[in-house]
Amino acid sequence: MVTLFLVGAALLGAEVFVPGGVLGALGGLAMLAGCALAFANFGAGGGLLAVGAGCALIGLVLAAEFVWLPRTRAGKKLLLTAEVSGAVREAPDASVVGREAVALTALAPGGYVLVDGKRHEAVSQSGFVGEGGRLRVVAADNFRLVVRRP
Numbered sequence: 001m002v003t004l005f006l007v008g009a010a011l012l013g014a015e016v017f018v019p020g021g022v023l024g025a026l027g028g029l030a031m032l033a034g035c036a037l038a039f040a041n042f043g044a045g046g047g048l049l050a051v052g053a054g055c056a057l058i059g060l061v062l063a064a065e066f067v068w069l070p071r072t073r074a075g076k077k078l079l080l081t082a083e084v085s086g087a088v089r090e091a092p093d094a095s096v097v098g099r100e101a102v103a104l105t106a107l108a109p110g111g112y113v114l115v116d117g118k119r120h121e122a123v124s125q126s127g128f129v130g131e132g133g134r135l136r137v138v139a140a141d142n143f144r145l146v147v148r149r150p
Contacts, residue, residue: 004034103133
């Protein structure tokens with residue numbers, strides 16, 4: 001029973017280094033089996049003691065993974081610390097439908113167009129359009145414009 005708890009805790013700890021959930025699931029199952037054996041061999045009192053010990057052991061493993069490990073040299077190499085910066089793109093306003101656009105890049109069939117001084121992602125219904133081509137906006141579809149030759 002104690003062996004199952006220790007194997008379960010070791011598998012839960014190994015989950016940090018081998019992500020995917022398999023080792024964590026096996027560790028949880030090993031700890032559950034240890035609790036079941038404790039209930040079968042020692043009755044309700046022993047089983048509840050095993051459940052409490054299992055919860056405390058899981059708490060210690062999680063604290064080690066999320067509090068202690070990130071402060072170590074190995075943890076700093078293992079965990080990501082860089083921030084990803086970016087901006088959310090605005091959906092094009094439907095008021096641009098019917099307006100003239102100029103191809104900033106070649107549209108084959110996707111690319112970028114300029115409408116009212118703003119750059120928009122677009123897809124051409126007219127097939128390939130070279131850079132500088134004159135287009136007309138026919139629809140606003142999600143986060144891109146649909147354009148075609150006039």
